[in-house]
Amino acid sequence: MSLLVGLFFAIGTYLILTKSLLRIILGTSIISHGVHLLILTMGGLKTGGPPLLGLQDLPFTDALPQALILTAIVINFATTALFLVLSYRAYKVLGTDDTDQMRGNHDE
């Protein structure tokens, strides 16, 4: 499980380091998946039932990471959307999605 998280991070990082905007966005998406799994792993895996009271009389999994992840998913959605539209806008205006070409003047 942890190895999977590491792999997600590796792939995400590689994508972010490329020059294409779309790949960068996809990279952040993958990293955020990695983050979610990381938090979930930290809470301990499969140690009980779902955190619903009254369902059964079993010990349930740690609910706190789940709450955190829930927040993270939603925030991640918001940033991805903003990022996507921003890159769309940048492409419309500048006619490129290469971050190198988007750079301003050299003497800035």
Place this chain on the structure above:
Amino acid sequence: MSWLHIMVLVPFLFAIIVPVIYRMVTPRIHTGWFVLIVPSVIFLYLLKYIPIVSNGDSVFISVPWIPSFGINYTTYIDGLSLVFGLLITGIGALVVLYSIYYLSKLKESLHNFYIYLLLFMGAMLGLVFSDNILVLYVFWELTSISSFLLIAYWYQREKSRYGAQKSMNITIFGGLAMLAGFIMLSMMTETFSIREIINQTDSIYEHSLFLPAMILLLIGAFTKSAQFPFSIWLPDAMEAPTPISAYLHSATMVKAGIYLVARMTPIFGGTAEWFWLVSSAGLVTLLYGSLNAVKQTDLKALLAYSTISQLGLIMSLLGMGSASLYYGRGDEASMYAAAVLAAIFHLINHSTFKGSLFMVVGIIDHETGTRDIRRLGGLMHLMPISFTLAIIGGFSMAGLPPFNGFLSKEMFFTAVLNASDMSIFSMESLGVIFPVIAWAASVFTFIYSMIIIFKTFTGKYKPKKLEKAVHEAPVGMLVPPVILSSLVIIIFFFPNVLSQYILKPAMGAVLPAYSQPGEIEIKISAWHGWNAELFMTIGVVGAGALLYLYLKKWIGIYSIYPYSMTFNNFYNQGLGKMEDMSFSLTKRYMTGYIRDYFVYIFTFLIIIVGGSLFYFDGAAFDASNNAPVSIYEGVLIISMLTAALTVLFSKSRLTAIVAVGALGYLVSLFFVIFRAPDLALTQLVVETVTTALFLLCFYHLPEMRRKAERVKFRMTNLVISIGVGAIVAILALSANGTRLFKPIAYYYENSYELAGARNIVNAILVDFRGIDTMLEIFVLGIASLGVYTLVKLRISGRGKSERAK
């Protein structure tokens, strides 16, 4: 809060309302009239402490400021701080009065001027009255800042900006050194109070930090008081308006260093290091200043160098006086104690005659439009009052009777002669240098004093070289220098009154052995027989007069010394070099390519997280908490891997987007397995919307071109990404293997009773951590606003491209 505290705060408070006054009264009344009230009232208020202090008492009032750190706003009045307080407010009142006539109420931005001036006044009062060293430091830096603002008052001139920056650089550098010294002091004594530190002097003498703290404090004092070689900022500070030069850069701020040295004398004094550092720095500065003053052609620059030299004189007197602490009590001790008395006496005298000279120079500048002595001359008949004032000030500076400068100069000679007989601190061999330097410097002091008086007021009147028709200054401008000049004469005739009420208490503050009145009998008198001091003075006058008369013959030797060897040049070169270096260094890593910045960030992540894991031995693997991998999970993991790798290697953007979507769904399946139904649901919804969004934009975004990127580029990326992945994997494993705390989730078990919810996750989100969720909604709202504007907004031309950047 007592009245005393309020008095220190009054200038700051008044500064706040100055702009309001300025707006209300301009252009009818000069704002300065209102500001004048502040120093006058404080001055009168401080007068009431003279009887208390002259009885050997001191006033100590403390108000807690940051009690948890032991920082109190403590005002402490003893002889020394009272002298400074009176100088600050007394000269301050005169300077404000003078500035009313010096600065036009129509042309100048007076509110700025008076705000800075009041800021300075308050800071300076706070500095001398505070007992807490950290509070003292804060006020110390405030004076540097207000000095910077005042020098750059005419900020449209390049030289003003240069001078302001220079003074700022040097004094703040010294201030920081001083702060380090203060911290060392408080480490040794575990207190921030100066008085308590003084009580512990014996115990810290052997401490290993004693000497570093002393040197650092002295750097602070020497930069502030323009001691050699930090003196280079003072001549450039003369770009400030003349009232400011008279106030900050001769009468008060530059004496803050003197104050610090005097204040610290009970702590460090009596040691050979302190004696040599302070007195030799003072003597070198004395000589350097007086030598340089002679060659100046700008009157204010001349006065600046003379101030440097006089500050050196006071500093060296304090250094010699510190020997008194070595002896403790007795005849020898009181002999050197006289040097401290002379230091404080000369401090006051210098403020009076130098203040008046600055004001006279300001008058000349104001009335003729120049301060260049090559263009001036023959003003005696046109400006008779100014001429008289210049004679009083100049002769006093030269050390002639019947002016106060004569008295303190004689005492200075006595002190150096005593010092040359000293049998401690290896003075037996080197002591003879003291009177020689003192005498030579006095000769040059005499010469430049004569230059000020006679080059400007006698000789040929050159109206063609002047821009204005010259006449005497308005009365208001003459009143402050007249007051100061009359003080110069009054002090000469009644020095012992001043000594009784002001000088001796101040000396008692520097030398605690003499803190009670009547312990020491030092009589200041103008005539004490035909002794060595008198012959020295006669020699000074004779040699000085000769050299002055033949000035033209030997002034050329100054040009022999190359400019490239001056400290000024070192400063300029050093500053330029530093700017170039930092520019090229920054240029090297701030490439402007976003990818490079990502590389930095990720590299640091690897180094710091990996390094600390390694360093603290944090990487722990413990398989006991791991859950066994079932077949479902195995399949899931493999499919997730496939999806992720597809994203990595896909050539088509559609494939990549679909693969990311698939990844998201697989993650949500994972959530199901790991007993997180809410997460799975949310993830499903979000993933659907995200993929839809991607596909929407897909229509507009360009094809993912796989560019022919260089191998090196891709290798770097590969290495970094593998590094990040490995680090995170180790982190996750270690987190799994290490359990420091019991999970706190059990606290939420009673969510049904508390929040009425059976779903704990929901209860956490909407109830226990409701504020978090609210902020999350904020984030969503802001993001949606951003998306909306980006899609809808149509900005034309320039704005568009800027936004895209």
